[in-house]
Amino acid sequence: MTQDTYINGVWDQGKGPSFDSISPSDGSIVNSFHGADTAQIEQAVSAAHNAFENWSLTPQDQRDTILKAYADALGKRKQAIADAISKDMGKPAWEALTEAGAMVAKVAGSMTAQTERAGSWTKEADFGALSLTHRPFGVMAVFGPFNFPGHLPNGHIVPALLAGNTIVFKPSELAPSVATLMIEAFEEAGLPTGCVNVVQGGRDTGQALLNADINGLLFTGSHHTGTAFHRHFAGRPDVMLALEMGGNNPLIVHKPEDVEQAAEVIFQSAFITTGQRCTCARRLILPTGEQGDAILNAVIAKIEAVKIGPWDGEDVYLGPLVSARAVEQAIAFQNERVELGGKLIKPLSDMVEGTGIVRPGIIDMTNAQRPPDEELFGPFLQVYREDDLDKAILIANDTRFGLSAGVITGNDEVWEYTQARLRVGILNRNRPTTGASGAMPFGGPGLSGNARPSAYYAADYCAWPQARQIG
Numbered sequence: 001m002t003q004d005t006y007i008n009g010v011w012d013q014g015k016g017p018s019f020d021s022i023s024p025s026d027g028s029i030v031n032s033f034h035g036a037d038t039a040q041i042e043q044a045v046s047a048a049h050n051a052f053e054n055w056s057l058t059p060q061d062q063r064d065t066i067l068k069a070y071a072d073a074l075g076k077r078k079q080a081i082a083d084a085i086s087k088d089m090g091k092p093a094w095e096a097l098t099e100a101g102a103m104v105a106k107v108a109g110s111m112t113a114q115t116e117r118a119g120s121w122t123k124e125a126d127f128g129a130l131s132l133t134h135r136p137f138g139v140m141a142v143f144g145p146f147n148f149p150g151h152l153p154n155g156h157i158v159p160a161l162l163a164g165n166t167i168v169f170k171p172s173e174l175a176p177s178v179a180t181l182m183i184e185a186f187e188e189a190g191l192p193t194g195c196v197n198v199v200q201g202g203r204d205t206g207q208a209l210l211n212a213d214i215n216g217l218l219f220t221g222s223h224h225t226g227t228a229f230h231r232h233f234a235g236r237p238d239v240m241l242a243l244e245m246g247g248n249n250p251l252i253v254h255k256p257e258d259v260e261q262a263a264e265v266i267f268q269s270a271f272i273t274t275g276q277r278c279t280c281a282r283r284l285i286l287p288t289g290e291q292g293d294a295i296l297n298a299v300i301a302k303i304e305a306v307k308i309g310p311w312d313g314e315d316v317y318l319g320p321l322v323s324a325r326a327v328e329q330a331i332a333f334q335n336e337r338v339e340l341g342g343k344l345i346k347p348l349s350d351m352v353e354g355t356g357i358v359r360p361g362i363i364d365m366t367n368a369q370r371p372p373d374e375e376l377f378g379p380f381l382q383v384y385r386e387d388d389l390d391k392a393i394l395i396a397n398d399t400r401f402g403l404s405a406g407v408i409t410g411n412d413e414v415w416e417y418t419q420a421r422l423r424v425g426i427l428n429r430n431r432p433t434t435g436a437s438g439a440m441p442f443g444g445p446g447l448s449g450n451a452r453p454s455a456y457y458a459a460d461y462c463a464w465p466q467a468r469q470i471g
Helices: 039-057 062-077 077-087 093-118 153-163 176-191 203-211 223-232 259-275 289-305 324-339 389-397 410-417 458-464
Strands: 003-006 011-012 017-023 029-034 121-125 128-138 137-141 166-172 196-199 217-222 238-245 249-253 281-286 343-346 361-362 380-385 405-408 428-429 463-470
Touching: 003 039, 003 410, 017 259, 029 077, 039 128, 039 166, 039 203, 062 093, 062 153, 062 176, 077 093, 077 176, 093 223, 093 343, 093 458, 137 153, 137 203, 153 196, 153 458, 166 203, 176 196, 176 343, 176 458, 217 223, 217 343, 223 238, 238 458, 249 259, 249 389, 259 289, 259 361, 259 380, 259 405, 281 289, 281 389, 289 343, 289 361, 289 380, 324 361, 324 380, 389 410, 405 410, 410 428
Parallel strands: 137 166, 137 217, 166 196, 217 238, 249 281, 249 405, 281 380, 361 380, 405 428
Antiparallel strands: 003 011, 003 196, 017 029, 121 128, 128 463, 343 361
């Protein structure tokens, strides 16, 4: 059975261009697919529209029961899901398994948010009663990213379904395989046909889906793509857009209590998932002098010691970037900053030809020209040395983005001062910038999004409020 498109409960072969999922661990072909053509995309959207009325009118407790069954079905497939993620995009086996677990946990968290942020209530008034409820938008297009190809689209799909919407899901063409397992879980859970549909493919598939009769677009990815989508829907306030677009995230170190602890937080912030998280620290602001030097040396020692390699390598902690091309882009990013006057402290190294394997690098940009304000999705950290806290905050805020930031300090006053001045949606103290809770909103201002944060706040963009006065 060909598993390219899943439309109204039936798998079929895509009629668009073929493409391969290439393992960045060794360059081998993992899976081959055919993208959906325009007619198939229109069929998928039509199937979602046809399923919408019944699903939206299904009582909330029944929708909840089906989504709970979906979580159970995902749990049975955790290992298969992890393997699919790892083979497609290179995430080490241990980390892919944590992503599969997060997919299971997403259901309970989304149900809580649905009740607390998008539920219904009625209360007495002088003339009768006031009543508030929430209604779904309709057909949501979900575009999945490659770095969390299961967890992040799942974080849109689950709250959208709980609210009564239906879905057309386009996975990332760089990590398409997990979608099949997600559909298996939905089928086992008893989700009505047409409520979730899948179309595989690249840019052409995505463009055709944007042009289709959708009621909302839920997207996680680069700001270049997200802002293009925003322009596409200019003058279309009837289409809900939820855009999560990454960041050029700063990490300030000021009066830390422990050098080794600070170095560990920096390492995890900058290099977990080989730098392929939108919350990874891209810019490190360190004090000058011996303490700053000691912290930097400790981070370099961690880079040199960490085990890198293929996703299934023994004791591998950092897997490859998503492709060999991603390594080329990281090297170009590094070289551009050297040309701007950056002092290369630890170059990207240990590349394996034809793969995404690369050891992290660090560059000091303190006395360099101001580089372009861009996010590199890779393990490369830019360092600035600054003792003055106000100047450190200015460096941190010198970005068009506003997703994540961190402050490493043992001083409560420093924390209070900085947290009130940093313009980000996710701010952590003495913890990695990548630490985010599903029980909290996920997003930030500027080019990091369009004020539609996900996670706990996903319920907000999956339903609209209906206020009622009853006489």
